[in-house]
Each structure stands twice: as structure tokens, then as C-alpha cells.
Amino acid sequence: xxxxxxxxxxxxxxxxxxxxxxxxxxxxxxxxxxxxxxxxxxxxxxxxxxxxxxxxxxxxxxxxxxxxxxxxxxxxxxxxxxxxxxxxxxxxxxxxxxxxxxxxxxxxxxxxxxxxxxxxxxxxxxxxxxxxxxxxxxxxxxxxxxxxxxxxxxxxxxxxxxxxxxxxxxxxxxxxxxxxxxxxxxxxxxxxxxxxxxxxxxxxxxxxxxxxxxxxxxxxxxxxxxxxxxxxxxxxxxxxxxxxxxxxxxxxxxxxxxxxxxxxxxxxxxxxxxxxxxxxxxxxxxxxxxxxxxxxxxxxxxxxxxxxxxxxxxxxxxxxxxxxxxxxxxxxxxxxxxxxxxxxxxxxxxxxxxxxxxxxxx
Numbered sequence: 435x436x437x438x439x440x441x442x443x444x445x446x447x448x449x450x451x452x453x454x455x456x457x458x459x460x461x462x463x464x465x466x467x468x469x470x471x472x473x474x475x476x477x478x479x480x481x482x483x484x485x486x487x488x489x490x491x492x493x494x495x496x497x498x499x500x501x502x503x504x505x506x507x508x509x510x511x512x513x514x515x516x517x518x519x520x521x522x523x524x525x526x527x528x529x530x531x532x533x534x535x536x537x538x539x540x541x542x543x544x545x546x547x548x549x550x551x552x553x554x555x556x557x558x559x560x561x562x563x564x565x566x567x568x569x570x571x572x573x574x575x576x577x578x579x580x581x582x583x584x585x586x587x588x589x590x591x592x593x594x595x596x597x598x599x600x601x602x603x604x605x606x607x608x609x610x611x612x613x614x615x616x617x618x619x620x621x622x623x624x625x626x627x628x629x630x631x632x633x634x635x636x637x638x639x640x641x642x643x644x645x646x647x648x649x650x651x652x653x654x655x656x657x658x659x660x661x662x663x664x665x666x667x668x669x670x671x672x673x674x675x676x677x678x679x680x681x682x683x684x685x686x687x688x689x690x691x692x693x694x695x696x697x698x699x700x701x702x703x704x705x706x707x708x709x710x711x712x713x714x715x716x717x718x719x720x721x722x723x724x725x726x727x728x729x730x731x732x733x734x735x736x737x738x739x740x741x742x743x744x745x746x747x748x749x750x751x752x753x754x755x756x757x758x759x760x761x762x763x764x765x766x767x768x769x770x771x772x773x774x775x776x777x778x779x780x781x782x783x784x785x786x787x788x789x790x791x792x793x794x795x796x
Contacts, residue, residue, distance in 0.1 A: 441478070442509075444556070445489045445502040451553035452488065453477070459527045460511070460558075461625070462486075470495045481511070482710050504554035510540065510547070510561060514710055515662055516743055517546050517562040518618035524550065524560075526622050537564075609774045617740060620732045620768055624663040627765070632663070635765055638788035640670040643763065646784060646791050647725060651678030656695045656723035656758075659683065659704070659712040664729040665763050672700045682721050684750075685713045692750040697721050723758045730764035730785065737762065737781040737794045738773045748780050759783055 446452035456462045462479040469476045469487075474495070479486040489495065494502050513520050517535055524531060534548030538561065545561035552558055627635070647655070655674055660666040671681050681700070684693040686708045698704070698714035707713035728747065732740035739762050741747065751757060762785040769787075773779065785792045 439484060441485045441487055442507075443487045443489055443499070443502075444507060444554075445491055445494065445499075445504050446554050447491045447504040448553055449477075449488070449490050453479075455529075455552045456486070459524060459529050460560075461523070483706070505556055507556040508559075509556065510545075510559040512540070512545070513560055513562050515562075515621060516614070516617060517548065517560075518614050519621035519662075520560050520562075521548060522618040522622035523625060524548070526626065606776065609776070613740060613743070613773065616770065617731050617743060620740070620770075621662065623767060624731075624765060627663065632666075635788040636665045636667070639665045639763060639765075639786055640667060642788075642790055643667070643727070643761065643786045644670060644673065646761065646786055647674070649677075650674055650725070653724040654680045654682055654695075654697075654721050655725045655727065656682040656684060656721075657727040658729055660729070661711060665765065667727070667763070668700055675699050680721065682723055683712075683714055684746075686746060692753040693746050695721050695723050722754070722756075726758045726760045728760065728762055728782070730762045730768055732768045732770045732773065733762055733764060733782075733785045733792075734770055734772045734775075735792065736772075736775070737783065737785055737792065738775045738779050739782055739785075740770070740773045748778055751780050761786060763787075 444452070453464060456479040457464050460479075460481075462481045465478050465480050465485070466475055467478065468474070476495070477488045479488070489498065489502060491502070491504055515523075521531065521535070529550060532549050532551060535546050536548075538545050538547045538559075540561060540563070542563070544564040546564055547559050547561040550558050550560070655671075657667055657671055658664070660668075675681055680697060682695045683698045685696050687694055696714040696718040697720075698718060703715055704712035705715055728739065728741075730739045731742060739747075751760070760782040762782040764785065764787060766787040766789045775781075781794055783794060
């Protein structure tokens with residue numbers, strides 16, 4: 435009978451401190467709306483398809499809980515970012531973590547969590563869903579959960595993708611740890627870019643990208659829906675469609691299979707996919723991209739890509755009979771000396787930032 439939770443109500447003793455925590459530290463969006471009887475302006479924190487409505491102690495609106503009390507909630511949020519990036523953001527906001535990372539059991543499987551308290555002392559748990567590799571520590575037959583959006587296989591056991599494992603496994607373990615730390619640093623820096631600066635960077639990236647792509651009439655261009663501070667290319671996609679291109683988005687179908695790509699144009703409806711990433715409707719036409727635009731967390735001078743660390747992208751390229759042109763997109767601050775590439779790391783053809791483009795031969 436019950437499908438899901440739409441919203442909950444949080445009672446705070448300090449409205450401004452509460453707003454600061456849920457927007458600045460947790461990255462939720464503050465919104466106002468007209469509600470209650472008689473109608474009054476109210477505040478809420480939106481995240482994904484849910485929200486938290488705000489009550490101020492002593493000014494609660496009817497009907498309300500029998501004993502609304504600041505500090506009585508115990509909430510668990512699933513993050514769209516790797517937990518290392520969450521930890522970096524929380525520490526960057528100078529907010530104390532009281533426990534974690536620790537393993538826990540969530541509603542759909544194993545999770546890895548940290549704990550902190552909001553200004554009213556509510557207990558806040560932030561968790562990431564654990565993937566196949568982590569689950570197999572306890573149960574080889576456990577159902578797999580996806581660990582992150584489609585990306586390169588930088589943090590996944592290569593055998594999981596049907597790829598040859600690195601010869602030097604201890605060195606690979608060291609590289610995995612280094613990549614996790616570097617990813618957290620780069621994501622925190624990206625999320626810290628002010629909105630006005632981000633918009634200017636996005637416009638510059640779109641202009642450089644449009645010049646790099648050239649004539650796209652009749653071509654299928656797969657891009658992405660921006661999340662976690664990635665460059666927003668929505669207006670560029672509109673221009674590409676106007677120039678005669680077909681646009682598409684990647685879709686995860688199973689943990690051990692390549693991505694598929696479904697046709698989608700700006701303005702068409704989207705559905706929530708793995709980790710809440712927007713994807714085209716299930717009956718949208720499956721297409722094969724001629725050009726693949728992928729967001730980067732980091733990149734090196736050889737056009738190797740550091741992604742979110744969940745897998746799929748290398749496997750997809752390896753399975754395609756004709757390799758598309760692969761264009762990475764990110765901010766110039768994401769450049770690093772090397773990702774320490776392994777045999778399973780497939781370089782991109784070019785990387786585009788707000789400063790221009792970098793090709794493998796440059």
C-alpha cells in the first residue's frame with residue numbers, strides 16, 4: 435500500500451543554523467512554498483524527489499506531531515557521491531564527524547556510513563551503497579547494488595568487468611587508495627566553485643566543445659545530465675539538436691553488462707535511474723553514439739580519466755564494434771599529473787575545459 439516517503443517534518447530551535455547545515459554542509463536546496471491553513475509561507479530542504487519541511491519550535495503549524503522536539507530525529511541519507519567525497523565536503527565545512535566510516539545494513543543492502551549531528555543534535559547518517567566487491571566479503575551470492583554512476587573502472591576489480599587484472603596487485607591496491615583520496619579532493623574542490631563562476635566556466639566549455647565537435651548533422655551524440663557539480667551542457671545540447679544531431683544519454687542495465695544509450699532530446703521527460711541519475715524513458719529508442727561526451731572528476735595529459743569509480747565505461751567501449759569519438763569534459767582545476775593508468779584504463783580522445791582542449795597527441 436505504501437510506496438515511499440514524500441517528506442518529513444523537522445522541528446528546529448535555531449532556524450538560521452539549521453538552514454546553514456542542510457544547505458551548506460549537506461548541499462540540499464532551500465525552497466519556500468505556501469502551505470497550511472490558513473496559508474502561510476513555509477521553508478523546506480529539497481534533495482532528490484524528497485524534502486524536509488521545517489518547523490520552528492514554538493511556532494509549529496497544525497496539525498503537528500504530539501510532541502515535536504528538536505534533536506529527536508535519527509535520519510539516514512544515501513549519497514550520490516562516493517563516501518570519501520562526502521567526508522571531504524563535511525570536513526571542508528569544518529563540521530565534526532562523530533563516527534565512521536562504518537559498515538551498516540540499509541533498506542536495500544549493505545552500506546558504508548558516517549555520522550554527524552545537526553545544530554539541533556539530530557543524528558544524521560550519510561551512507562553510500564556498497565557494490566558487488568564489498569558485498570562479497572560477507573556473501574558471495576548477495577544481490578549486487580550499483581556503487582556509482584557510469585564511469586571508468588578506476589576503482590573496481592578489473593576481473594569484475596572481464597578485464598585482465600594488473601600484474602602487480604599490491605601496487606594496484608596502493609593506486610586504488612590513492613585514486614579514492616584524489617577523487618575526494620577533486621570533488622570537494624569542484625563543489626566549492628561559486629555558482630556565478632561555474633556558469634561562466636560552463637559557457638566557455640560549451641563554446642570550446644561546440645568548436646571541437648564541428649558539423650554534427652546526422653550524428654548521434656551521447657552526453658549526460660549534470661550532477662555533483664559537473665559542467666552543465668543543457669544549452670549546448672539544444673544547439674546540437676538544432677544543428678541536426680540526435681542526442682542520447684547512457685543507461686545502466688546490469689552490473690556486468692555494457693551501458694546502452696537511449697535517444698533523448700532537451701525538453702523530453704526523464705526518469706530516475708541508478709543512484710538517482712536521470713535517464714530517458716524505458717521505451718526510448720536504443721541508439722549507438724558516434725560521439726560520446728563524458729564528465730571527468732580528474733584527467734591527465736594522456737587523456738586518461740578519473741571518474742566516480744563505479745565502472746561500466748571501459749567495458750562499454752571494449753564491447754562496441756566501432757569506437758565512438760570520446761570527449762571528456764571538466765574544469766581545468768581537475769588536471770592532475772597522472773591517474774597511474776593500468777591496462778584496463780582506456781584514454782579519451784580529447785578533454786575540453788573552460789581553457790580549451792587537450793588531445794592525446796598534444
